Amino acid sequence: MILLENLTKKYGVFTAVSDLSITIPKKEIFGFIGPNGAGKTTTIKMMGGIMDPTSGSINICGINMKDEPEKAKKNIGFIPDRPYLYEKLTGKEFLRFIGNLYGVDKKTFAAKAEEKLNIFSLLSWADELIESYSHGMKQRLIMAAALLHDPEVLIVDEPMVGLDPVAVRMVKDLFKQLAERGMTIFMSTHTLKVAEDVCDRIGIINKGVLIATGTVGDLKKKSLLADADLEDAFIKLTS
Numbered sequence: 001m002i003l004l005e006n007l008t009k010k011y012g013v014f015t016a017v018s019d020l021s022i023t024i025p026k027k028e029i030f031g032f033i034g035p036n037g038a039g040k041t042t043t044i045k046m047m048g049g050i051m052d053p054t055s056g057s058i059n060i061c062g063i064n065m066k067d068e069p070e071k072a073k074k075n076i077g078f079i080p081d082r083p084y085l086y087e088k089l090t091g092k093e094f095l096r097f098i099g100n101l102y103g104v105d106k107k108t109f110a111a112k113a114e115e116k117l118n119i120f121s122l123l124s125w126a127d128e129l130i131e132s133y134s135h136g137m138k139q140r141l142i143m144a145a146a147l148l149h150d151p152e153v154l155i156v157d158e159p160m161v162g163l164d165p166v167a168v169r170m171v172k173d174l175f176k177q178l179a180e181r182g183m184t185i186f187m188s189t190h191t192l193k194v195a196e197d198v199c200d201r202i203g204i205i206n207k208g209v210l211i212a213t214g215t216v217g218d219l220k221k222k223s224l225l226a227d228a229d230l231e232d233a234f235i236k237l238t239s
Contacts (some may be wrong), residue, residue: 007056031199077146087131
């Protein structure tokens with residue numbers, strides 16, 4: 001469902017991402033972790049079609065991002081780490097704007113918008129201006145918008161930033177449900193407990209290079225630490 005082959009991004013002599021290859025099958029939640037500046041957000045921006053790679057390829061649902069970017073993007077729900085919202089719109093107006101971008105059928109928009117707003121506990125705020133939303137509410141609105149067109153792939157950068165514990169639990173449960181229904185999720189996060197709780201597999205990137213992939217158990221074994229948790233394994237493997 002997601003295929004990255006020899007993905008590389010260079011800025012002059014600096015290599016932000018180097019020869020990254022990952023295959024993520026349908027229904028998998030893949031966690032992407034690494035220290036600050038490791039290349040996580042750069043990778044996600046390339047996957048979302050926001051930034052062109054220097055070399056390598058990105059395939060989403062069998063579609064090459066370089067050859068057919070619009071077609072590939074229609075299969076993606078994208079949640080950046082710093083989303084931009086038009087704050088003079090209401091929540092529902094913002095969803096209508098996103099729906100128009102993705103070609104959501106006008107006949108089904110109202111039902112889809114209500115469903116997504118309800119999932120993220122925003123239905124009672126649908127007609128309020130976004131500028132009146134809290135940070136956590138804005139983050140939940142972005143998630144609702146990313147799921148509006150029922151994408152096959154969800155790409156998320158730091159999904160839990162600004163969410164309270166109840167919302168974090170809700171999002172974790174939602175991701176698991178979406179994967180069970182067939183969605184593929186690529187999630188970058190600094191919150192290792194979230195990665196441990198939610199992800200089927202995890203990749204660790206450091207200085208632009210993918211240094212380890214596998215289940216939490218695989219990564220613990222690779223760290224060669226007795227009774228290691230994911231945090232211990234992460235620190236050992238990236239130090």
